[in-house]
Amino acid sequence: MTSHTYDAIIIGGGHNGLINAAYLARAGKKVIVLERRPIVGGAAVTEEIFPGFRFTEFSYVVSLLRPEIIRELELPKHGLKILPLPSTFTPMENGDYIAAWDDHDKTRREIYRHSPKDADAYDDYARLMVRMAMAVKPLLSLIPPDLASLSPRDLVGLLKTGLYAASLSEKDLYAVAKLVTQSSGDLLDDWFETDALKGTKSASGIIGTFLGPRSPGTAYVLLHHYMGEIDGAFRAWGFAKNGSGGVTASIASAARALGVEIRTDAPVKQVIVKNGRAVGVALENGDEFHASVVVSAADPKRTFLQFVEPKYFPDEFITQIRNFRVRGSSGKLNLALSELPNFTALPGEGELHRGAVSISPSIDYIERAFDDAKYGQVSRRPYIDIIIPSMIDPEMAPPGQHVMSCFVQYVPYDVEGGWDESKKEAFAENVIATLEQYAPNIRRAIIGKQIITPVDIERIAGITGGNIFHGELLLHQLFFLRPAPQWADFRTPLPGYYLAASGAHPGGGIMGAAGKLSAQEILKDGLR
Amino acid sequence: MNSYDAIIIGAGHNGLTTAAWLAKAGKKVLVLEKRSVVGGACVGNDAALDPAPFSGGFLRPDIVRHLKLTQFGLNPAPVATDLISLLPDSRQLVLSADPVKTAESIAQFSAADAAKWPDFVRFMDKAAATLEAAYATPIPRLPKFSPTEGLPLAQLALKIRGLGARDMYAFIRLLPMSAKEFLDDWFESDALKAAIASLGIHNANLGVMSAGSAYNLLHQYLIRGGWGQPANDLRQVIAALESAAKAFGAEIRTSAEVARVTVENERVSGVLLASGEQNSAGTVLCSADPKRTFLSLVTPEPLDPEFVWQVQTLKMRGVTAMAAAQSAAPLPAGTLIVAPSLNYLERAYDAAKYGQISEKPYLEITTAGNSLSIHFQFAPYFLKNATWNAETRAKLESIVVDTLETRLPNLKSQIHNLKSLTPLDLETAFSLTEGDPHHGQLALDQFFFMRPIPGYASQKTPIAGLYLCGSGVHGGGGVSGIAGRNAAKAVLKGSL
Amino acid sequence: MLRTTPFHPRTSLINQLQNWRRWSGYYTAGLYEMSHEREYWAIRNAAALFDVSPLMKYLIEGPDAARLLDRIVTRDVQKMSIGQVIYTPWCNAEGKVLDDGTVSRLGETTFRMTSADPNLRWLNLNAAGMDVSITDISDQMAALSLQGPKARVILNRCAAKSLDGLKYFRLMENAIAEVPVTISRTGYTGDLGYEIWMEAANALPVWDALMAAGHDYGIAPAGILALDVARVEAGLILIETDYTAAHHALIESQKSSPFELGLGWAVNLEKGPFNGKQALVAEKAHGSEWMFVGLEVDWVGMERLFHEVGLPPQISPLTLRASLPVFKGSAQVGYASSSTWSPVLKKYIALAHVQKPYFEIGTDVLLEVTVEHQRKYAPAKVVKTPFYEPEWKKK
Numbered sequence A: 001m002t003s004h005t006y007d008a009i010i011i012g013g014g015h016n017g018l019i020n021a022a023y024l025a026r027a028g029k030k031v032i033v034l035e036r037r038p039i040v041g042g043a044a045v046t047e048e049i050f051p052g053f054r055f056t057e058f059s060y061v062v063s064l065l066r067p068e069i070i071r072e073l074e075l076p077k078h079g080l081k082i083l084p085l086p087s088t089f090t091p092m093e094n095g096d097y098i099a100a101w102d103d104h105d106k107t108r109r110e111i112y113r114h115s116p117k118d119a120d121a122y123d124d125y126a127r128l129m130v131r132m133a134m135a136v137k138p139l140l141s142l143i144p145p146d147l148a149s150l151s152p153r154d155l156v157g158l159l160k161t162g163l164y165a166a167s168l169s170e171k172d173l174y175a176v177a178k179l180v181t182q183s184s185g186d187l188l189d190d191w192f193e194t195d196a197l198k199g200t201k202s203a204s205g206i207i208g209t210f211l212g213p214r215s216p217g218t219a220y221v222l223l224h225h226y227m228g229e230i231d232g233a234f235r236a237w238g239f240a241k242n243g244s245g246g247v248t249a250s251i252a253s254a255a256r257a258l259g260v261e262i263r264t265d266a267p268v269k270q271v272i273v274k275n276g277r278a279v280g281v282a283l284e285n286g287d288e289f290h291a292s293v294v295v296s297a298a299d300p301k302r303t304f305l306q307f308v309e310p311k312y313f314p315d316e317f318i319t320q321i322r323n324f325r326v327r328g329s330s331g332k333l334n335l336a337l338s339e340l341p342n343f344t345a346l347p348g349e350g351e352l353h354r355g356a357v358s359i360s361p362s363i364d365y366i367e368r369a370f371d372d373a374k375y376g377q378v379s380r381r382p383y384i385d386i387i388i389p390s391m392i393d394p395e396m397a398p399p400g401q402h403v404m405s406c407f408v409q410y411v412p413y414d415v416e417g418g419w420d421e422s423k424k425e426a427f428a429e430n431v432i433a434t435l436e437q438y439a440p441n442i443r444r445a446i447i448g449k450q451i452i453t454p455v456d457i458e459r460i461a462g463i464t465g466g467n468i469f470h471g472e473l474l475l476h477q478l479f480f481l482r483p484a485p486q487w488a489d490f491r492t493p494l495p496g497y498y499l500a501a502s503g504a505h506p507g508g509g510i511m512g513a514a515g516k517l518s519a520q521e522i523l524k525d526g527l528r
Numbered sequence B: 001m002n003s004y005d006a007i008i009i010g011a012g013h014n015g016l017t018t019a020a021w022l023a024k025a026g027k028k029v030l031v032l033e034k035r036s037v038v039g040g041a042c043v044g045n046d047a048a049l050d051p052a053p054f055s056g057g058f059l060r061p062d063i064v065r066h067l068k069l070t071q072f073g074l075n076p077a078p079v080a081t082d083l084i085s086l087l088p089d090s091r092q093l094v095l096s097a098d099p100v101k102t103a104e105s106i107a108q109f110s111a112a113d114a115a116k117w118p119d120f121v122r123f124m125d126k127a128a129a130t131l132e133a134a135y136a137t138p139i140p141r142l143p144k145f146s147p148t149e150g151l152p153l154a155q156l157a158l159k160i161r162g163l164g165a166r167d168m169y170a171f172i173r174l175l176p177m178s179a180k181e182f183l184d185d186w187f188e189s190d191a192l193k194a195a196i197a198s199l200g201i202h203n204a205n206l207g208v209m210s211a212g213s214a215y216n217l218l219h220q221y222l223i224r225g226g227w228g229q230p231a232n233d234l235r236q237v238i239a240a241l242e243s244a245a246k247a248f249g250a251e252i253r254t255s256a257e258v259a260r261v262t263v264e265n266e267r268v269s270g271v272l273l274a275s276g277e278q279n280s281a282g283t284v285l286c287s288a289d290p291k292r293t294f295l296s297l298v299t300p301e302p303l304d305p306e307f308v309w310q311v312q313t314l315k316m317r318g319v320t321a322m323a324a325a326q327s328a329a330p331l332p333a334g335t336l337i338v339a340p341s342l343n344y345l346e347r348a349y350d351a352a353k354y355g356q357i358s359e360k361p362y363l364e365i366t367t368a369g370n371s372l373s374i375h376f377q378f379a380p381y382f383l384k385n386a387t388w389n390a391e392t393r394a395k396l397e398s399i400v401v402d403t404l405e406t407r408l409p410n411l412k413s414q415i416h417n418l419k420s421l422t423p424l425d426l427e428t429a430f431s432l433t434e435g436d437p438h439h440g441q442l443a444l445d446q447f448f449f450m451r452p453i454p455g456y457a458s459q460k461t462p463i464a465g466l467y468l469c470g471s472g473v474h475g476g477g478g479v480s481g482i483a484g485r486n487a488a489k490a491v492l493k494g495s496l
Numbered sequence C: 001m002l003r004t005t006p007f008h009p010r011t012s013l014i015n016q017l018q019n020w021r022r023w024s025g026y027y028t029a030g031l032y033e034m035s036h037e038r039e040y041w042a043i044r045n046a047a048a049l050f051d052v053s054p055l056m057k058y059l060i061e062g063p064d065a066a067r068l069l070d071r072i073v074t075r076d077v078q079k080m081s082i083g084q085v086i087y088t089p090w091c092n093a094e095g096k097v098l099d100d101g102t103v104s105r106l107g108e109t110t111f112r113m114t115s116a117d118p119n120l121r122w123l124n125l126n127a128a129g130m131d132v133s134i135t136d137i138s139d140q141m142a143a144l145s146l147q148g149p150k151a152r153v154i155l156n157r158c159a160a161k162s163l164d165g166l167k168y169f170r171l172m173e174n175a176i177a178e179v180p181v182t183i184s185r186t187g188y189t190g191d192l193g194y195e196i197w198m199e200a201a202n203a204l205p206v207w208d209a210l211m212a213a214g215h216d217y218g219i220a221p222a223g224i225l226a227l228d229v230a231r232v233e234a235g236l237i238l239i240e241t242d243y244t245a246a247h248h249a250l251i252e253s254q255k256s257s258p259f260e261l262g263l264g265w266a267v268n269l270e271k272g273p274f275n276g277k278q279a280l281v282a283e284k285a286h287g288s289e290w291m292f293v294g295l296e297v298d299w300v301g302m303e304r305l306f307h308e309v310g311l312p313p314q315i316s317p318l319t320l321r322a323s324l325p326v327f328k329g330s331a332q333v334g335y336a337s338s339s340t341w342s343p344v345l346k347k348y349i350a351l352a353h354v355q356k357p358y359f360e361i362g363t364d365v366l367l368e369v370t371v372e373h374q375r376k377y378a379p380a381k382v383v384k385t386p387f388y389e390p391e392w393k394k395k
């Protein structure tokens, strides 16, 4: 048994853990990151699963990553490059398609082809979303207050939240309130009439949630995905060079440059508590590390139900964390291809292959996909969000061959009867059969496949329940309720112990906000 | 042309509440009702046994007191009947006002749940009281309101904080949850969760898994005063309100359809009847639903087109059908429900999402003597590839009868005189746009300061002098009189 | 690829620089020759032919057509006679301008509306509860604009019916090369001018006939560079250059009322309720904070700025569509949104937003210009628009 001493120990080398470490190190602290896997990155990793084919295994597109983090940690210097993903192409069941291209006029004409009304509404809608994103964005960098507390810190937080709300115009405030509480289906029905357009737009409202587009609250998730569009630092959605692992690699490199020590293959077993304070961690292999604070950048369930003995937390808090919803609903099918998928709606290689392809012909289609999942089945006809990284970054696959990332919903964690190999194959088959309907050559093009269910996300990336956001973005799990009321400011009931990942405010995605904000709070408390 | 202090459009329970309240304050009030009877959605057509959109309800105690309704023949303080979930294996789960009795019934399904029941009821009562306080709070326009306007809000905030951290957060968290999530946090028995969750979807175009159904659950619990429907006769409630209003001096005219609210210089000037008759008043309170009010009772010109759009996109989308029948055989007393499991309820709702009538519906049956009133969900107003006609009605009725038969064997041969109200009937006979008994879904994006339209939750409308006093406004939805009372108070506070 | 207008088979052959701009998703010529000068002078001295097909066009029909438009625009549509055309802005409920364009009364219950931006959604929103049908005919309908003192003679040479009786802002049914056309006496140059509306499918014969008829009168196909100079001289505003459409604006200060755009003359507060009326009544009562005015730059002063650095005046012949701050002393009191050298007036002129009280005619202000990479302040005076209005424009 060896023992080491640090200012801060970060459990988990996901992008939030690394960002948190980098900011603490930047403030002069001695920091170590302990990651259970042989590589860092968590849900943002790139791995060569088949020789020459590099899969961006889980997350695949970037837009939310806070620009200030990119600047402050000088990530471009460490290799970060975000390449544009200019279009979204939706093949339709009737053989036609609808697409949003990277030019306003072109997109307008494309939508006009389907509905002049929608073409008009599209611009107004886009402006509304920009305004809403502008309105909501400040919340992302607010520390959620405890409404019940009278401590100066919380009162100031409350005041800031109040001032923020008062700073909005009446119209925007109401529009935000409406948006946050609506279903993405209703929102889009109010604006548009073309099914495939509505289906595609509504899909961003269900990503990572166990809800259908008709469920209230999904419009907020849709907005969450819009947030990156207004940063101006880079374009709406982009693909990181080398995949999501490329993002992680640049953060890890920046962290190391700031003096952070990163250890992989170092699974933490338990947090060591002394005199009611977290003072270190013990690894599975018995090694111990000591520090004045311990930061968990793993999900809330692990953080509070696994790493620490329950006796250190109030019962009420334990119940709240148990009740925190982490139902995994997404899966992935990563494919190695000998040729590009050829879409019958727009044959041949083209612009569409450099953007996203969305299998989302209507809201009802996605809602039915959800219906399957809520009764414990994999969607027979799932929503699929596809990108072909090798078309954007040629280094992702051998020349002339391709990798294709298919993000799939719904794939429930709690599938009826539990997951096994044959169910996994059946899930992959659902996806391939669905794709085949639009790109008949897909089956013959497949030379390798990696099937990822929520159970695999849990097993590989270490996220309980396999929820991509460490906890669903439900209204009752946001802001001052995330992950639990009174503990939304990254602190925990155990002094010296902090939460710094997606399960905290402001939630998941490759955003880094939780990692950065938590570092700020830790530094405010001071490290002993 | 007659001149009044205030004209009230519609003599439903809210319109009558407003009328009685204003008349009592000495105002000269005229109520205009399109139908030949008063009572709105509380009273069926002609025959006493005809179904009505609502089969139960009572007015908030403060309204009963203020309008002295017991003096006008109202039964004081009705209690909620037992909510009896009829399960397929012929077991029954009974939720009653008596926690001990209820715990015993729950214990058949789960001892752990039975043990939690008293705590749960305690929380529900606290939460319902908080909700009632919220409903009584006039909502100013956000975010810039005057300190006087803000005071009631601040008092409400203090009241919510007064719940203590634990219950406050439980209350706040509850609102956006689905009924299933909310109940999963408390209980393990599916039968129990389903019985309670049935309140969450009652009259709502929501499933038990839809966010916001927990709020609807709390709303129903509040206005019912418990689990089952109140044990009283709505006709009697209406009769008492009508007598009170008249006694205070209100004039009530039936078969008097309003064609238009007249507006001069962006201010209300009165109403024009379909008969061509004109009545003038500086204040008009409309208890019709917001869609009807803004899309057909006023001309669009003075309104902001964006506002009109918000009205057009208001979610009404009724999913309720009603039926009434008599039975030769005796019927069990109470509020009987067919809501055996959460998945059953959710599947019933799934049908509605795609414009289908639920083949296995959620039913709520209230009985009085040998007559039964049946509340049916989901029967969507908007059917896909079909309309409401004789054929779809027949289908609806056969599903009703077949479903009843699964729970009350032999009833099929005993019942007669079955009459149904499809959502289309609710619209045509009761002027409920899209057949929505709540005048607008009680959905998260249509409640509190967003009901009916953000910025207009205070009964006021963009047209000076025109107020909403029906269920479509903050506090409304179901029988309670809250919206009618709030409107009367708002008007009296103003410059009438 | 952008879309091409029905005249593209002709215009693409004569566009010497292949200089194309975007206009509502269409290719539109910036200029046809190597310099836009001849095109400009054609407007002022002969006749210039513009392809204005990318304009948005809507057909509004039905018993409530007039009622709908009356609710939308700030002028009185009910009072329009058949065959009349009006230019008008329209506002949102806060009285801020959404767009401006023309409304033509083609019949008792039939209107055509043209606009710069898409307005289908707005038209539909406003039509709630009205008996009216709205059709976007932008693609079906081609349009040409023939502008300049010789426009009438040319038309008379090729049109079936004489244009002599057609008054300013009136329209008539007519035919050119046997193609049925509607001709309105309207334009965007402040000169004598006509706009010719036809089915897209029949567009080319009309172009050919006009070019042939105009040959002896110096007709010149013209692009938007020339148009831009002429419209500033005429004091005509351009959306997204001189003002931000209220529903595009991200902040309050980007929005303008019709009064603030100098379009008070087009606001009828006497008529019944229309969008923005309440706000406009209030603004009228209080007076506007801003006004859209003409600025005439003192040429001697301008020259001096250049002389100070040893240069002759160097002024682009193109209209500058960028914001130039306007000062009174050292305080900024506004900004010019379009400015140009006027070849016909031999003056530097600008259209500017100026704050109270500096927008009064005759006020001396300073216009910020860049001379040899340095900020300088050219003396200028607030003047009435149009800067240029030939007497034949309305005759």
Ligand SMILES: Cc1cc2nc3c(=O)[nH]c(=O)nc-3n(C[C@H](O)[C@H](O)[C@H](O)COP(=O)(O)OP(=O)(O)OC[C@H]3O[C@@H](n4cnc5c(N)ncnc54)[C@H](O)[C@@H]3O)c2cc1C
Pocket: A011, A012, A013, A014, A015, A016, A017, A034, A035, A036, A037, A040, A041, A042, A043, A044, A057, A058, A059, A060, A061, A062, A063, A064, A266, A267, A268, A269, A297, A298, A299, A302, A330, A331, A332, A407, A457, A460, A461, A462, A463, A467, A468, A469, A470, A500, A501, A502, A503, A508, A509, A510, A511
């Ligand atoms: C399939 C999928 C697709 C996604 N797609 C996108 C997308 O396209 N765009 C986007 O922005 N977001 C996407 N996301 C979400 C995004 O990837 C995650 O929200 C984000 O990466 C989470 O980062 P994190 O740092 O908060 O946590 P994680 O990345 O989960 O990091 C937690 C780390 O803790 C480690 N850990 C756990 N237990 C221990 C232990 N005992 N000891 C030591 N270490 C431990 C884990 O191994 C892991 O490395 C997707 C996620 C998934 C799963």
